[in-house]
Amino acid sequence: MPTTTLPRTGREVRLATIPEGLPAREHFALAETPLPEPADGQVLVRNSHFLVFPGLRTLIGGESDGLPLPLLRPGDALFGPAVGEVVAAPPGSTLRTGTAVSHMFGWREYALVADTACTPLGAALPDPVSHLAQGSVAYGALTRLARIRPGDVVLVTGAAGAVGSLAGRIARLLGAAKVIGTTGSPAKAARLVDELGYDTVLLRGARPFDEQLAEAAPEGIDAVLDTVGGEQLTAALGAARQGARVALVGTLSGQLSPLRAGGSAPAEIDTFRVVVRGLSLQGYSGADHPDVPAEWNRRFGDWLRTGAITFPHTRIQGIERAPGALQELIEGRHFGAVVVEP
Structure with missing residues (x-):
């Protein structure tokens, strides 16, 4: 269990209304929710960064035929790639508090995630946020x-x-x-x-x-x-x-x-x-191509450390700015990946 005191609530971004046309800030809402206690097979993760990606437009627009992701309806919390730290884990969990992980429950400050849906980050990449690179x-x-x-x-x-x-x-x-x-x-x-x-x-x-x-x-x-x-x-x-x-x-x-x-x-x-x-x-x-991620992480890590490649991205501070970051991404106002630090 956590060694530090956690807040009672956390914030998340929800879809407020289905837009006619492209989504903008007014189509989203910031909600405060009680922090859940992880059950067996679950951990609580404090998200440090999450990715803003254009595929959300498809999920919001209602045309996800053939995609392995669910449609978003009014009231649903948004989701997407995120990295963070396990802050609470029940006895017997395969993950310990303090472990850095990636998962698909971004767009919130704290995420309740199944053990099996978390991937420990390891040391392949020099910066945890690099795991959000596409x-x-x-x-x-x-x-x-x-x-x-x-x-x-x-x-x-x-x-x-x-x-x-x-x-x-x-x-x-x-x-x-x-x-x-x-x-x-x-x-x-x-x-x-x-x-x-x-x-x-x-x-x-x-x-x-x-x-x-x-x-x-x-x-x-x-x-x-x-x-x-x-x-x-x-x-x-x-x-x-x-x-x-x-x-x-x-x-x-x-x-x-x-x-x-x-x-x-x-x-x-x-x-x-x-x-x-x-x-x-x-x-x-x-x-x-299930073999690609591990191969990519090895080469990406080596290239980052030698300076052969960089990770171009824009960092947005504050979860309250995430809806605006999505609108700005759609408008083409950012360069590289767009990452929110909640």
């Missing part, structure tokens, strides 16, 4: 589906997001000769080139993507990590070389559209080109 997705997609080879020309769409901001440097470390990104902000584009391994970055809305891509990669591209879909995916397929590999990891064009509910992201695909050029087009699911 690099496992980027690394898995680039090594298992896009299969980066030395000398490849690689395109990463949505390069300033939580996945894309790590993907450029990962592709470079895997041997890519040229890495091209996309974003909607000139300031973000400059940071991607100056700090994160990108050779050039295409700007959304400046000119048609196919024109920009033809100039950036006149001989075509070998591999794609797509987090966006829509016209950017269409342009990527148009620029693909013979045998190019396309890994789909996100659908931001649909999730961040006020005209959709977050569960669809249509794109026009030239199937003739896919067939003639022998392109591979595959969605990445972490569940299909």
